[in-house]
Amino acid sequence: MKSEFQQETIHKEVVVIGNGPSGIALSYMLSGNLPFITSTSHPDEMLATRLTTAVNQSLIDADLDFLSTGLEGRSTNPISLLLDALLHPCADVGINMEPLVEFMKSGREIDHVVLGKGLPGGSWHKMDPQILTLSLGSWMSLPGIPFQSTDSGERRAYASSVAQYYVKYVDEMKLSKFFRNNVLVSMVRPVETLRKIDIVKEDRNWVQKIDANDRMSLCTTIGTKNKPKKCIISNAINYIWNRSGKRDCSKTCKKVRSQRTHNEHSPNRKIKEILSEKHYMQCDLESFDSNSSLSSSDSNNLNLVDPRRDGEIVPSRVHHENDVNWIIETHDLESGKTTIYTCKYLIMANGCHDVPNKLSIKGGDDQDWLLYDLRALEWCLDNKMNMQDTSRPDPVLVVGAGLSAADAVIALRGRNIHVLHAFRNKSADLNRQLPENMYPEYHKVHQMMQDGCSSYPFYTSYPEYTLTGINQVEHTVILSTKEGRSVEIKVSYAIVLIGSRPDLTFLPKSSDLTWKQALPIDGKTNVVKTNKFNHRVEGYKNLYAVGTLAGDNFVRFIPGGALAVVADLYKRNQLDET
Structure with missing residues (x-):
């Protein structure tokens, strides 16, 4: 099926906008690297006492609200203060102590993608390379690889060294497969629950109208030399019919097109094309969301045509409507290619330094x-x-x-x-x-x-x-x-x-994200309105904000924001499983 609107569509459990330190830290933890408390020997006696309840335990499973009680510092986010206190104990008073946490590859690898306009490191690549950091060089590191400053004995580091460190970090931590660099996010749109229910109903209606005489199985033609041209929609419908014990169907494209023409100029057309017509969605079958797990027999029925492989039949899966809460349109700055991502959770980590005042x-x-x-x-x-x-x-x-x-x-x-x-x-x-x-x-x-x-x-x-x-x-x-x-x-x-502000032009114009609605977003005085303990954006489903957008203006506090989000994702999906 050819259409001027047809683009590659990829599904991910999590999409992260921004490939700076926040996006990198998120990818590191989403990949299954989780912090474990290894010691309770903290100079803060109250924190040391609270840590005894979680020693040798992953912070993902710990009571983060309780552990962060009473902590103060250069961040307004309690989980950011907590992880900083464990990674850099009493750093502000000049005490040099070993971290009280250790990151281990013990968690589930959550299917995700990190989108960025340039190289990993974000705005660090746009700075004057000879500018020294405000923070100490050792505070520029992310978990797993310490930042080794070689800048002529300076306690602070040159911006160029920091930028190179983040590129090296993504490579050495084997995170490159999750990063899509040189990509511009042009549109982000939430998929409302009621709209998804309507779409599912529409899907059922036009599936039921299919004439039984028109149903034909693609399986008989897969092994032949001259394969007929497969259709993504037909294969998706085949899966529905196979699951119901009925024969598959491949003559539905015309009906889909006829239904689409009456709503040619609808603002929700692109959403409908992605969800209602069931475009191809790439997804890791070992997603951390257990609700989307498949048995071996189910996976045999999920034969969809991959448009990126010249019609090759590859295993995939049809997503439940609840898997898609956000649609993200991107443009590759090098090739000009447009890619649509759909996801269950969206995380904004794109910083506040995109647009100068x-x-x-x-x-x-x-x-x-x-x-x-x-x-x-x-x-x-x-x-x-x-x-x-x-x-x-x-x-x-x-x-x-x-x-x-x-x-x-x-x-x-x-x-x-x-x-x-x-x-x-x-x-x-x-x-x-x-x-x-x-x-x-x-x-x-x-x-x-x-x-x-x-x-x-x-x-x-x-x-x-x-x-x-x-x-x-x-x-x-x-x-x-x-x-x-x-x-x-x-x-x-x-x-x-x-000063500067974040580039959030990709969001709907009606977006109300800040505490002070009449003022632009500012990383210090008017941050995104989030829950301080899990970084969920208030008023939006499955939307998070971390880093400068949430008030963490120093790299040393960024891993804490990532921890707050990842811990919340683990808890939410455990609830979904019950």
């Missing part, structure tokens, strides 16, 4: 010399300007007061380029969050921002100014204050670094 600027924000990414600015400076015969470029304007803006100031001054630094508010004391002995470069920029241009070459600060206008012809920027003062300055480039 922008200013409302008179003159437009689409100028080629107005940038929002430090890597893009460095590329322009190192490539375009090297080809020009100029002694020194015009100043570069940096807008923003955060650490990303400080990174830009450091990078520009390192190239002997004059920096104009505009920021709305005077910076607060950094020592509370970033001790000066660990982060001297940021304290240096902070000092420059307060002192202005009196003592530092290649730097001029504009405190309490913001970028309000651009003159494309003159290549100038207009900086203004709240009081109405303004100044116009000629620049070579302007870069705006005022």
Whole structure:
């Protein structure tokens, strides 16, 4: 059956959007690697006492709510705090202790796929490779392989080293088979229960209308030399008839097409095609969901045509309608191929650094010399300007007061380029969050921002100014204050670094995910509305959020979010089995 909408459709128990540290940690645990408590010798006496109830036990089976009681730290998620306390006991006070947990390959391998727009590691590959991490290098590791920093004895690590570590981790942990890299998620849609019931009813109706005289078995033609062209839908119907003790049927495509034409422009058409017409769905027969397990006799009846193997008959299975709760459409950035994934559980692990925040600027924000990414600015400076015969470029304007803006100031001054630094508010004391002995470069920029241009070459600060206008012809920027003062300055480039947000354009427009509905999602002040103990997104069935989306902004807390999700999946499927 040919259709312009026909695409490869693959079913997975779990689909993870995002292949950064969160997606990697999830894949590691979904592959059956589970944490076991090996010791109760924790400096926190209350936690040590609670650990005695779960010693030599998998944390998947432990009472995580009880174990995490009273823990505090740099995360608002209790399970993240718990696993961090066990992996890095008292790390914040400088104590160097061995982990109290050990990961073992003892769990079930849950059928899953991890979707990412680039290489494993996510946004770490987009950072300036020479930027040092905020966390200690040892805190950048994921369970199973420690991160060995070789960056000239630095306690912190270069971003390039961290990015390489995550690629190596996926390879050495044999997780590559679960990763689909260079893939863009273009659409995610929930399949409502009532809609699935209607679809099942429709399926039964058109199955019952099939004329018995039209039923013919494909089994008699499988072994012949000239095989007739098999149809995915017919094979699925064959399975239904075989299970009911009746003969199979292969003349249903025309009826399916006739039913589809009356609803040609329905917004649920794609969902209906996937579920109602029973497109081919790839699935591991050894899925962790026991409700979908098959006997040997059942599997013999599941002969479906695999469109990826030129019509070859391969064993698969027809999914129960409850197996499909989400539909995910993806596009391969290299081949342009579209693939549809269906799944029972969907996990968002795509971070909050996809889309830069922008200013409302008179003159437009689409100028080629107005940038929002430090890597893009460095590329322009190192490539375009090297080809020009100029002694020194015009100043570069940096807008923003955060650490990303400080990174830009450091990078520009390192190239002997004059920096104009505009920021709305005077910076607060950094020592509370970033001790000066660990982060001297940021304290240096902070000092420059307060002192202005009196003592530092290649730097001029504009405190309490913001970028309000651009003159494309003159290549100038207009900086203004709240009081109405303004100044116009000629620049070579302007870069705006005022934060970023996640790219969730693939979700339905009506999605209400955050606590503060009127504000965009932010990893610090407005995270996705989740249950803190299992990371389920409130208001959505079988949807989870981990990592920055859920408020875990440091890699050391990310494995805890993965543990919370995987433990919940195990518990839920145990309940399904009873």
